[in-house]
Amino acid sequence: MQIIPVFIDKEIEPNDDLSELIIDSQDIHDGDVLIIAQKIISKQEDRIVELSSVIPSLLAEGISSEYEKNPKIMQLILNESKQIIRMDRGIIIVETNNGFICANAGIDESNVRNGFVTLLPLNSDLSAEHIRNDISKKTNKTVAVIISDTFGRPFRMGQTNCAIGISGMNPILDYAGTKDSFEKTLRVTAIAIADE
Known part of the structure; x- marks a missing residue:
């Protein structure tokens, strides 16, 4: 599995074939996780x-x-x-x-x-699903797609990337029920792996 930030070397226009642009921009392999900036989706969806x-x-x-x-x-x-x-x-x-x-x-x-100005996509999960399905059909590869945007954090300087749309993967790695290094059962630990 590779986690691949998608770089497209053109200004995105409404109704561009994003899956084709992504396929042309890099090799796609089974299990890859493609990370696409929200701005690309917003432009393509004419937001x-x-x-x-x-x-x-x-x-x-x-x-x-x-x-x-x-x-x-x-x-x-x-x-x-x-x-x-x-x-x-x-x-x-x-x-x-x-x-x-x-x-x-x-x-x-x-x-x-x-x-x-750009607005957020209307439904980022659906956008991710459309791109994932289209790439899978065109390449015969199974991939996951994350649409990412930068968010500020309360009482912290700087911004961090956050998944606002996901398809083809579980965004949470849940450790509830597993044991820590002292054999205590974890109850609520869930890692937002799509944001990482």
Whole structure:
């Protein structure tokens, strides 16, 4: 098994054949775990918004003036969120529509043309499953796919990668019921191997 970060040497466009681009970018073997950046998926699925097309609501205008946010981005944050968890110093922590707790609903201005932002995929697990199935059909290889994004952590500097979509593997390695080095039975230890 190899864990392979996917690098694609072209700007991804909506409806590009991602599985074909991935197959062309490296050798695929049975058991490989392919890690794909969320931004690639968002671009391919046309989860890109031109900010000039966004009309902020009064709520978005009010929050943005209080918390130093672009009101158009604030409107997108509201659109992509179930609830706001916390707002402080220009950072808006939300629960996204697909259940992630993150800053700004995952909306990102980096690695996209000026005046545009990317949104998180609508269903990253389904996106991973489609890519995995397509690669398996085209190569006759069994692979796993992880869609990864960077998340901040409370009270810690820096960001870390986190699996937001998975297909073809169990994302948790559960040690509950096994023994530790002193023969005590572990009860709750479960490692999020997809994030590692």
